Amino acid sequence: MNAGEAFARRWLIARGCAPVRAGALAMAAGQRARRYPRAVALLRAAGLWLIEFVFPRLLLGRWRRASRLDATAFEELEQRAHHAGRLWIRGIYLLARLPLWELRHAEPPPRQTPHPLEPLLARVPPLTDHAEFDVIVVGSGAGGAPLAADLAARGHRVAILEAGGLVQGETTAGALAHYYLNQGFVGGASGNALLPVMLGRNVGGTTPINSATCLEPQPPFLRQWDRITGLPFSDGLLSGELARVRETLGVCVPDRKLLGASGEIFERGLKSLGREGAYVLPRNTPACEGLGRCPFGCPRFHKRSTDIAFLPLALQRGGVLYPGARVDRIAESSTGVQLHVRFRDGQRLSLRARKCVLAGGALGTPQLIRANRLGSHWRAAGDHLKVHPAAKVLALMPDSVHGERGIAQGMGYQAPELPRIAFEGIFTPKSTVAPVLPCAGAAADYWMDHYDRAASFGMMALDRGSGSVRWTGGQPVLRYALHADDVLDLARGMKLMAEAFFAAGAECVLLPLIGLRNEFITAAQLADFSPADVRAHHLVASGFHPQGTAGMGRVADVDHRLYGCRHIFVSDASLLPDTPGVNPQLTIMALSLRLAGMMDTELAS
Ligand SMILES: Cc1cc2nc3c(=O)[nH]c(=O)nc-3n(C[C@H](O)[C@H](O)[C@H](O)COP(=O)(O)OP(=O)(O)OC[C@H]3O[C@@H](n4cnc5c(N)ncnc54)[C@H](O)[C@@H]3O)c2cc1C
Structure with a gap:
């Protein structure tokens, strides 16, 4: 078993996987990662070696392979790698676990139906020089x-x-x-954050x-x-x-009964805070069945x-x-x-x-x-690349939510005091949420184990910041600098969303932050969270609108x-x-x- 597989197997065992199954999944994850874009696959392979041999020394001061650490030390390694101040450590650690999450929460393949364009494409004559x-x-x-x-x-x-x-x-x-x-x-990198x-x-x-959304x-x-x-x-x-x-x-406004439950919970919370004006987003899905896909x-x-x-x-x-x-x-x-x-x-x-x-x-x-x-x-x-940096807040509700059912991006809200933040619903399926969770180790396991009770809502900044894209070796390389005012707006936006979830009865909320306290179990605790303390490198954000x-x-x-x-x-x-x-x-x-x-x-x- 190579270094990568040894670490992967250890990580899966820490998640409660039986050793034999963990070994098989670790090998399958290696095969899956070899199909990543070449540069990413090479980076992951090198990263796994570093995690296995160098991270224990670097992060824990221990001369042991990561795969041979006991449960307590392995959990400590996870937390330190995830919350590391150095971006490359966080990045490598994220990349190492991506195919493992994917395989752990694999979904059954859906039935494929022919695309409506196929008959028309079949009639297109071949192209000639x-x-x-x-x-x-x-x-x-x-x-x-x-x-x-x-x-x-x-x-x-x-x-x-x-x-x-x-x-x-x-x-x-x-x-x-x-x-x-x-x-x-x-x-790209923004400050010290991956975007x-x-x-x-x-x-x-x-x-x-x-x-x-239209x-x-x-x-x-x-x-x-x-x-x-x-x-x-x-x-x-x-x-x-x-x-x-x-x-x-x-384009039409969908029936409310097709919307995912997260939006309704968020709207209820807003109303309890005395905030009216959440609305159903218009969409180009007139025959929608609310599959959430x-x-x-x-x-x-x-x-x-x-x-x-x-x-x-x-x-x-x-x-x-x-x-x-x-x-x-x-x-x-x-x-x-x-x-x-x-x-x-x-x-x-x-x-x-x-x-x-x-x-x-x-x-x-x-x-x-x-x-x-x-x-x-x-x-x-x-140059002048804008991305509408987006982030989301997760909330653990007392009863099951099953946020994956129904239209995820169904509700919108505009807070009058945040004109450059657009609040919109979002829900990420279990198989892909783990990489974007702002917590790791046992805390992440807890959220994943209770994901049927999770609600979420998102926001995007209409960015003042900008960046650039260049292509090197066939890969797009992005640079992007989050503007300090966008960071403050996003931090205020996440606090508002968390307040709304508490007002709707949430037991716990998780803010999209790394390196700052991100988990709160009461509204009173949340009151101590100061948006002004958030810096670009704390944010877990992504861009969907380059x-x-x-x-x-x-x-x-x-x-x-x-x-x-x-x-x-x-x-x-x-x-x-x-x-x-x-x-x-x-x-x-x-x-x-x-x-x-x-x-x-x-x-x-
Ligand atoms: C997950 C996600 C959710 C989103 N949700 C919304 C939403 O709800 N509402 C909304 O308004 N927007 C949404 N967007 C954004 C929106 O879809 C995009 O902004 C929009 O499609 C961009 O249009 P475009 O024509 O610039 O590029 P694209 O729609 O991306 O089309 C560009 C195409 O050009 C092709 N291409 C590139 N280079 C070449 C080449 N050299 N030769 C041949 N082909 C090439 C690419 O393969 C691609 O298919 C979302 C985006 C994402 C990623």
């Missing part, structure tokens, strides 16, 4: 698909090239492995695995857009496009993500879509654009188009711009065209000049339709 189109759209998500459908409907020859494949019913862990960019291993950033890589982009951009935030671009966004510039998007997506791909295809709502329209109107097609080189000439595409099977083709639309998302589009030095402002691409990395007014002009280019446009989250003040998919789709209208005129002339 030097094929020509009016428009090639790189990426099929919120920014790419609406424009492709609209231009195809107007009679233009449109091709959509998408690096990802179709999203079908998957387990939670399977969805992370197959539908998320880099299997979910994308992130994972999630993004999809699918037909439909991130939309088949998002939480389906909110319109907020005028107070759009005023900043007006200042950057000189356009009247806050005066309803996108209102026509937003109405069309809402109609195509079937939105971020892992709806097994019934009831979410009208772009693969369901827009891409079928594009194909029915003569457009063509190629999944598994990754664009890596782009060059502009006076008459159009040449693109090089690499398919999953290794085939390479060269294509031509009169116009090209970059819709590869907030991380993919700046990669293409920088790698190909597109436009006069390519050096600015990748944006702004090829912003209008910075890298692209007000017609979405890259500065210095004639034929290359941007249409995705990277174009947003600043936060729209809400979850961004509706805004991105509306901008996509705006660009389609402008391109139609240009193509016709």
Whole structure:
């Protein structure tokens, strides 16, 4: 048994696993981790060696292998590694345990049904070298698909090239492995905290695995857009496009009986505190059954993500879509654009188009711009990254909650005193919650053992802070600095959520903090928690809305065209000049339709 397996087996035994089963699971975890992105797999292997041989000496002052520590010392090692001030220790320790949690709480595989796009895709002719189109759209998500459908409907020859494949019913862990960019291993450091950033890589982009909340951009935030671009966004510039998007997506407010229990508990708590105004979030799931699987791909295809709502329209109107097609080189000439595409099977083709639309998302589009030095402002691409840093509070209720049932992101709330914090429901299934728990060892086991009684609610900061993305060796590398005011807002937000849960009868709350007290069992205890003490490195946060990395007014002009280019446009989250003040998919789709209208005129002339 190698060092990694020895530690993994010991960790599983500490969780109450029988030694024989622990050995088998430890080996299976090793095999699972070998399928992680190469750099992550290597890092984990090296990290396991350090944990087994170096951590006991470094953290406990003991010359013993970690796997041979007695129960008390092993628990102490867990606590010190988890709460370590040094980021690399925390990171390695987290990575070491990821596949173990995944296997311990494995879900049965769901029944897979054919994707509704399959019959249409079967009719798409194979792509040939030097094929020509009016428009090639790189990426099929919120920014790419609406424009492709609209231009195809107007009679233009449109091709959509998408690096990802179709999203079908998957387990939670399977969805992370197959539908998320880099299997979910994308992130950066903020202060001394890890900040994972999630993004999809699918037909439909991130939309088949998002939480389906559909909110319109907020005028107070759009005023900043007006200042950057000189356009009247806050005066309803996108209102026509937003109405069309809402109609195509079937946006509606779901029946309350479909909502997960956490939202109702949180709302009850708010009311006890005298806070009215929690509301049901509008969604693009008109036929929703409340399965609670939105971020892992709806097994019934009831979410009208772009693969369901827009891409079928594009194909029915003569457009063509190629999944598994990754664009890596782009060059502009006076008459159009040449693109090089690499398919999953290794085939390479060269294509031509009169116009090209970059819709590869907030991380993919700046990669293409920088790698190909597109436009006069390519050096600015990748900067000004915003992520809407998000965090959640867990509460242990006296009775069972079963938060995994029903719509997780169903309720919203806006606290008047925190205008840059949006409160939204969230519930993470058991198989993936352990890595984001802010506690370890016996405390984490307790939460996992009682997870059927856990309620949770989340929030995101409409960030003042920003960062950057660069690609190195095929991996996105993010840097992000949480702004001190965002940290304070998030800390005040978590206190408010915890107060609401206590008011609703919680027995215990767990705040998303490491290195500060995070567990409270009475409201009186919580009163001593001071948000001003929280620093960036204490926060357990993640980002689900990367944006702004090829912003209008910075890298692209007000017609979405890259500065210095004639034929290359941007249409995705990277174009947003600043936060729209809400979850961004509706805004991105509306901008996509705006660009389609402008391109139609240009193509016709
Ligand atoms: C878990 C989660 C929950 C979310 N929930 C919500 C929500 O409830 N409401 C909301 O409004 N927003 C939500 N979002 C965010 C929202 O889904 C995204 O902001 C939006 O989809 C971004 O659109 P996009 O067009 O920029 O990129 P994407 O939708 O990510 O599409 C980009 C596509 O381009 C492809 N691509 C990239 N590079 C290349 C290349 N070189 N060649 C070919 N293809 C390429 C990628 O594979 C990807 O499929 C959520 C996000 C996550 C991760």
